[in-house]
Amino acid sequence: MFTHEGHVLSDAWYFVDEATNTCHMFYISWPIEEDGSKAPFVGHATTNDLFNWERLPPVLHQGPPGSWDDLRLCTGSIIKRDGRYWMAYSATSTTDSSFETIWAQHRTQRVGMAVSDDLLTWEKLADNPTLESSSPYYEYMGTGQRKMVHWRDPHLFDDGHQVYQFISARSVHGEMDARGTVAIAVGTDMCNWEILPPLEHDHVSDEMECPQIYQIGNRWYLVFVTPGRSLTTSFAKRFGKDVPQYTNYSMVSDHPFGPFRIHGTGQIVDHPTDTFFYAAQLVHFNNGWYLFATVHNEHISDPVPVYGDETGVHAINNPTIHPPSQGESISTDHSGKI
Numbered sequence: 412m413f414t415h416e417g418h419v420l421s422d423a424w425y426f427v428d429e430a431t432n433t434c435h436m437f438y439i440s441w442p443i444e445e446d447g448s449k450a451p452f453v454g455h456a457t458t459n460d461l462f463n464w465e466r467l468p469p470v471l472h473q474g475p476p477g478s479w480d481d482l483r484l485c486t487g488s489i490i491k492r493d494g495r496y497w498m499a500y501s502a503t504s505t506t507d508s509s510f511e512t513i514w515a516q517h518r519t520q521r522v523g524m525a526v527s528d529d530l531l532t533w534e535k536l537a538d539n540p541t542l543e544s545s546s547p548y549y550e551y552m553g554t555g556q557r558k559m560v561h562w563r564d565p566h567l568f569d570d571g572h573q574v575y576q577f578i579s580a581r582s583v584h585g586e587m588d589a590r591g592t593v594a595i596a597v598g599t600d601m602c603n604w605e606i607l608p609p610l611e612h613d614h615v616s617d618e619m620e621c622p623q624i625y626q627i628g629n630r631w632y633l634v635f636v637t638p639g640r641s642l643t644t645s646f647a648k649r650f651g652k653d654v655p656q657y658t659n660y661s662m663v664s665d666h667p668f669g670p671f672r673i674h675g676t677g678q679i680v681d682h683p684t685d686t687f688f689y690a691a692q693l694v695h696f697n698n699g700w701y702l703f704a705t706v707h708n709e710h711i712s713d714p715v716p717v718y719g720d721e722t723g724v725h726a727i728n729n730p731t732i733h734p735p736s737q738g739e740s741i742s743t744d745h746s747g748k749i
Contacts, residue, residue, distance in 0.1 A: 413456060413464045413711040415440050419447065422564075422621060422690040423703065423711055426489040426496070426530065434458050434696055435530055436703075437470065437498070438711065439485060449473070450483040453500070455531075461696060461714040470533045471500065471525060479504050479521055479540045486564040486621055486690070489530075492574065496527040497601050499565035499576055502540075518559040520544075522578065524601055541604060542576065542596055548608050549594055550581040555617040556641060562594070566623045568667065573597050577622045579635075582609055589614040589643050593622040593633070595668070611669035612662055615677075617641040621690050624667055627700060627719035633662040633671040634679070634724060636689055649676045655684045659691035659704060661724035674722035680704070680715060686732045693717065693724070702726065707735035 413436065414420070423438035438454045441447060453471040456464040474480040480502030487500030499522055507519040523539030544551055544562040553561050564579040580594035593610040610622075616637040623634045639647065639654040647654050659679045662671035679702065682688050691704040694714070701714035702724075716727040 412706070412713050413438075413466075414709065415454060415466065417443055418454075419443055419445075419708050420705055420710060421450065421708060422486040422705060424486065424488050424692055425694045425703065426491075427694060427696055428530070432459055432697070434461060434694060435489075436464065436711065437487065437489070448483075450485065453484055453487070461694070461701060467531065470527075470531070471498075471535070474502075474535070477504075477506055480523060480535075481505050482508055483518075485520075488565055488567040488576075488623075490567045490569050490574070492569055492601065496530055497567065497574075498525045498527070498533060499523070499567050500525065501563035501565060520560050520562040522562065522565045522576065526601070536602060538602055541602060542578070542606070544580060544594070545606060546583065548583065548606065549592075550583055550590065553581050554587055555581060555590060557618070561618065564621045566621075568624055570667070573599055574601065576604065577610065577624060579618065579620050579622055580609070581618070585614055586643070588617050591616040591619040591637065591641065593619055593635070610671065612671035613673045615643055615646040615660075615673060617643075621692070623692060625693050625695075625700075625719075625724075626667070627724070629665075630719055630721070631664045631667045631671075632719050632724050633664070633669075634691065634693060635660055635662075636691065639684075653684050655682070657687040657689040658682065659689065659702075661719075663719070663721065663723050677723055679717065679724050680726045681729045682732045686734070688712070688732050706732060709735060 418440045421439035426435045436456045452469040455467040482503040485501040503518045521540035522542040524536045525533040527533045561581045566577040568575045576596040578594040581590045582592040595607040596604040598604040619635045639656040660677040662673045664671040687707045
């Protein structure tokens with residue numbers, strides 16, 4: 412597992428450099444004595460075996476006061492295109508977010524880009540932010556459990572011609588508790604993006620965080636996370652009385668843009684309902700698929716081998732998840748997220 416001494420660990424995302432057989436992890440972090448209202452940097456670590464990590468200097472920091480990303484830097488994604496590395500990341504600003512506790516904080520979320528030639532040194536684009544929520548497809552101010560602008564956790568997908576971003580958002584259509592959706596934007600130059608209608612998928616929650624798509628074999632999988640309290644009442648009944656509070660889900664399709672369907676509960680890793688195993692992402696490494704997740708905002712898990720079939724993504728063996736060292740999750744937000 413990976414830890415950053417003296418710091419809270421939130422979401423992480425990954426890039427595999429196949430030429431050097433190196434997996435790069437980028438993660439959100441802040442000092443443990445802070446309450447999480449701010450997330451000042453994106454950390455960086457590398458491994459050649461998925462178990463032993465070398466921590467490197469942070470790659471991104473909060474912007475200067477008054478900038479679009481001067482409050483919280485949040486979940487992102489990386490691809491290589493035209494010989495350069497591109498990172499989409501989400502953030503909030505002090506100019507349009509309240510200074511109350513993180514639970515009550517009003518937040519306007521946006522997406523920006525950074526670019527690198529070596530995965531070590533990154534430069535934010537001068538035209539950031541590059542994407543904001545807009546009609547006619549997506550709510551601006553959320554009408555769900557959390558009254559904020561939901562536009563976060565971009566996942567980059569390059570189809571060889573165009574690049575797509577899949578973004579956590581809320582639809583303008585549907586029942587209030589089922590409007591959590593995956594927004595889509597498309598572009599070719601990494602700077603200018605056209606917002607498209609949402610991904611076609613089953614609607615099961617108030618929010619769908621950290622959406623990602625992966626091709627395993629001939630099928631496509633939508634991986635996402637959502638707190639138990641954000642599930643629709645009808646979907647939560649699939650768990651009976653044991654609804655997990657912080658876990659990860661998958662849906663399956665024959666096409667990268669859906670329709671994605673959820674089978675059973677869709678839960679990828681079975682673990683105690685009161686444990687925090689969240690913000691999972693998949694990594695393809697040495698011909699195998701592995702899942703990493705944030706555990707109690709204290710560490711990043713060891714790799715969990717997974718496979719995909721006609722019903723979704725599944726752990727080959729469920730890991731043992733121990734209670735948090737502090738007796739409860741460090742995070743003061745539901746996932747340490749924006």
